[in-house]
Amino acid sequence: MIQLFLSDYNWRDEGNDELVDKRKSLLSELESVLWSLMTSGGRSEVRLWLCNTIAGINSITPYDQRELFVRLLTAHTSKGRLAAQLLQLLFEKQPQKAGPIIAKKSFMLENFFRGNSRRILQWFSNFAGASGLEHRKGAKALSRYAFVNRDTCWEELEWRGKHGQSPAMVATKPHYFLDLDVQRTIENFLEYVPEFWSSSEFAESLKDGEILNIDKRFFVDIFLNFMYKEDMKELWEVIDEFLIEESFSSLCKHLLIVLEEKDLSYFLDLIRKLLTPRLDVAEYSNPSFWLEIILSKCSVASIDQLLLLNALTSQARQLLRLVREEGDLDDKEKVKNIVSQVCPSSFADSLAPIMEGSKKKNLESIKWLGLQSWAIFFRLSEEFRTSESWESLFVNNGIHFQKSDKHGLLDKDEQSEDYGSDLDERSSGKVKHKNKGRNRKKRRRKLKSEESYGDELIDLESLDLQFKADDWLLSTDQYSTTWSSVDLPEHISKHCFYVWIKFVFTGV
Structure with a gap:
């Protein structure tokens, strides 16, 4: 049996x-x-875990998140990479916000198209056919400008075929623009019609931001110049608005991963001043719950400690997989040996040495509790296979439970028996159905007579053994969730960690 250290007599020493x-x-x-x-392949995956956990924090207001990211964009060493990533996200999610800015600087795109036939054809070749639809993108701007200024620029239009088209003819049959040699025409405009690039017609074609899709990297560089060299007020207003409207989760997942670790620490230090998590209600299903508590109570002196603690609390199963699949035999045996010593079966053991040290309420001391909780998770995952072992664990550690034997092969209108432990203050009266035994026999006969797999008949009892799973309602979460043996190791270890840190920070 495993001692879970859930009682205060395990701590006071x-x-x-x-x-x-x-x-x-x-x-x-x-x-x-x-x-x-964790770091055998580098630190990027471990940092990604932390960034995803931060993204799950749901108590940051839109105006607070704007302030957080603006401070990073203006004050720290990663600001260039962060701004580039933010602009990429802006172009992807809301290009119409960036379009008007580039429209006001449309003359800058003269060099964007010069000598680049791919860009020219992508933007200016979207002429409509005879269907009556309008020209699109740069084709629309080019045709409108050419008609308005036909006296001065029509001769720069290059046509395929034996002769060109007159303005009058193209006005009645716009699809004739399909005969335009777009590349040669735009090259002429670049050389002889510079006014086109600052015209209202060309600028109008840019306002929806679709032009950004042609080469986002090019426009990111332009906008970075607008941000930091020109300090363009209009762009900063767009960024402010975007940071308010975009979800905190999306911003974190896309932006934090590019930060240097010292800037990530700075960001976390800013966040901790905004968090007020409730310790009286445990949100076991929310990985960010643990991070909110830790950040709000402890300063981040070492990013390594936080990366580890986050992995222990939010990536317990992933760490178990790493031990099982990535670790060599020495690693596996070492982990098993350590776990057997820090998760004793004796109830005479105490967690007081670690609990006393944790009262310092710093990240280093809380880390020990995280390691202890993961050790419990590991041992439960490795050793607990039967209902009897789980119920013995519950009883010996003062966890009240109700048991349910529901499984997938039961009829929808058939209820299973509910069981309650002797420790449970609430009775869980058993419900039996008169026809239960008869129904099972009928199903078994029907299955044997009608179903087969290969040359063998399917036996219902063997299916029962395969699919039947014990589920429990536990006092650890006020009986709010049904827990299976697959999920219990993680739930129990999280509950232990919650009980311990609650004692550390509140004394109860």
């Missing part, structure tokens, strides 16, 4: 330096193995 050193030494070894596996 005068302290023993030898016990403190022993447990910390074991947990440090566990940390070393896990950190090595």
